Amino acid sequence: MARKRALFIAALGASLAAFAAPVVAQASLAMLDSLDSGGWEVRFRDGSPARKICVRTGRELIQLRHPEGDCNRFVIEDEAGTVTVQYTCRGNGYGRTHIRKESSSLVQLDSQGIAGGKPFQFTAEARRTGTCG
Structure with a gap:
């Protein structure tokens, strides 16, 4: 009986540990790897200020x-041309982002979720602008 209990507890612990570890995506996200690296500008369709990022x-x-x-x-x-990823940030919300590739230097973004306790939703176009600065 004690041995069965020990095996049960060990199995339960292993199962719970799997939930505590970060989720690793099984997909390759090859479309994202095919984008040109460098400086990109994200232009939001709602008129928010553009944002520069290094990709x-x-x-x-x-x-x-x-x-x-x-x-x-x-x-x-x-x-090959689209990626959709859902993510959860412990203590800071979550999101779901869809990215559609038009070329290796131009993509369309659609994202929504909760950040900092507030909902967000945006569509944007991201375009490579040069090197990271």
């Missing part, structure tokens, strides 16, 4: 409202 892997475009990066990601869609 190294393309994954920087996923969490524009959660740039801290300490978030768990789950890939919803990973196709």
Whole structure:
């Protein structure tokens, strides 16, 4: 009986540990890897000021409202021309971002979620502008 209890507790602990570890996306997100690295400008369709970012892997475009990066990601869609990623940032909200590639230097973004306790939703166009400054 004690051995069964010990095995049950060990199995339960292993199961719970899996939830505590960050989620690693199983998808390759190859479309993001195909984007040109360098300086990019994000222009928001709602008239908000444009934002300049440095793109190294393309994954920087996923969490524009959660740039801290300490978030768990789950890939919803990973196709040649589109990527959709849902993410959760412990203690700071969550988001879901859809990125559609027009070329290696131009993408369309659609993102929504909660950041800093407030909802957000935006559509934007991101375009490579040169080197990171």
